[in-house]
Amino acid sequence: MRYAENILGTIGNTPLVKLNKLTSDLPCLVLAKYETFNPGNSVKDRMALQMIEDAEAAGLLKPGGTIVEATSGNTGMGLALAATIKGYRLICVISDKQSVEKIDILKAMGSEVHVCPTNVEPSDPRSYYATAKRLAKETPNAWYVNQYDNPSNTKAHYLSTGPEIWEQTDGKITHFVVGVGTGGTISGVGKFLKEKNPDIKVWGVDTYGSVFKKYHETGVFDENEIYPYITEGIGEDILPENVDFDIIDGFVKVTDKDAAIYTRRLAREEAMFLGNSAGAAIKGLLQLKEHFTKDDVVVVLFHDHGSRYVGKMFNDDWMREKGFLD
Ligand code: PMP
Numbered sequence: 001m002r003y004a005e006n007i008l009g010t011i012g013n014t015p016l017v018k019l020n021k022l023t024s025d026l027p028c029l030v031l032a033k034y035e036t037f038n039p040g041n042s043v044k045d046r047m048a049l050q051m052i053e054d055a056e057a058a059g060l061l062k063p064g065g066t067i068v069e070a071t072s073g074n075t076g077m078g079l080a081l082a083a084t085i086k087g088y089r090l091i092c093v094i095s096d097k098q099s100v101e102k103i104d105i106l107k108a109m110g111s112e113v114h115v116c117p118t119n120v121e122p123s124d125p126r127s128y129y130a131t132a133k134r135l136a137k138e139t140p141n142a143w144y145v146n147q148y149d150n151p152s153n154t155k156a157h158y159l160s161t162g163p164e165i166w167e168q169t170d171g172k173i174t175h176f177v178v179g180v181g182t183g184g185t186i187s188g189v190g191k192f193l194k195e196k197n198p199d200i201k202v203w204g205v206d207t208y209g210s211v212f213k214k215y216h217e218t219g220v221f222d223e224n225e226i227y228p229y230i231t232e233g234i235g236e237d238i239l240p241e242n243v244d245f246d247i248i249d250g251f252v253k254v255t256d257k258d259a260a261i262y263t264r265r266l267a268r269e270e271a272m273f274l275g276n277s278a279g280a281a282i283k284g285l286l287q288l289k290e291h292f293t294k295d296d297v298v299v300v301l302f303h304d305h306g307s308r309y310v311g312k313m314f315n316d317d318w319m320r321e322k323g324f325l326d
Contacts, residue, residue, distance in 0.1 A: 006085050011045045012160045016168040021269040028296035040077035042304035048078025050156035061143040069145040070132035073102030074304050080109035093132040101308045147182050148240035157188025174296040177285045179234035179277040180204040183243030190247040204251045205284035210235025213251035230256040233277035252284040257324045260313045273306035
């Protein structure tokens with residue numbers, strides 16, 4: 001008999017899938033690391049489990065304890081899986097721009113959810129960062145995960161996602177393209193791949209309204225770069241410690257409209273029902289066309305599943321309301 005001891009045993013070892021139609025104008029092979037095959041339907045299951053196990057080992061998370069995190073939903077789902085199996089209480093703090101589906105899913109998985117306003121400064125006591133910190137302080141026997149600055153986030157991708165991509169491409173990968181939020185995915189995968197082959201290029205996909213691209217190019221944290229945007233999962237108004245700018249060769253920015261349209265095109269042209277950051281990632285990759293030649297093997301990572309966006313990018317009325325559809 002072959003079975004996992006519990007659902008956590010099914011995290012990782014996701015497939016690599018060739019893109020065909022959307023990438024037909026590119027000279028190279030484009031492969032998608034398809035993270036929705038994780039049990040929580042996103043890449044975040046990997047880092048959630050790693051962060052919890054490292055906190056247990058360090059004595060920060062004790063039996064019967066409470067896990068508190070500020071999460072856009074996917075990390076919350078990963079934490080919920082591990083919290084349920086391991087017997088912890090979970091409190092997720094989420095911003096009000098996230099889809100209703102993400103909030104309902106977290107509740108379905110047994111998490112308590114606090115919703116905070118999006119358009120306030122990170123230092124504002126109402127912000128989702130500040131609220132999570134306060135709840136962690138006020139709750140006895142609580143541990144604040146802090147995925148932005150927690151090194152176990154990057155470590156999960158260095159130990160699992162990176163090696164899987166290297167092995168699945170027989171070491172032939174030449175470029176890695178991925179959306180950047182906390183930075184854990186790009187930094188962990190990028191570090192592993194560059195240790196194997198320093199010639200591999202690592203590209204981050206950013207969004208308009210986020211600080212990453214300008215900071216990477218100039219070293220200046222420019223507050224004028226910060227404004228509200230619609231794309232979910234990528235871009236930040238802070239510099240998380242998990243973003244290792246040294247291993248990133250460049251950033252490319254994708255508009256909200258293009259990210260939404262390409263999320264829909266992935267579904268209709270590649271039969272890949274994926275989240276909004278996958279649309280941003282594939283459009284960012286297409287914008288990098290001039291960097292690729294015929295022998296290149298380009299891997300793009302798709303973070304999460306389309307079901308969480310049915311009321312948004314996959315809804316025609318929502319798309320028209322935002323001016324993304326004629
Ligand atoms: N896409 C989605 C849907 C996400 O939830 C996240 C995590 N914020 C990312 C992309 C970015 O991944 P990372 O935090 O590892 O940079």
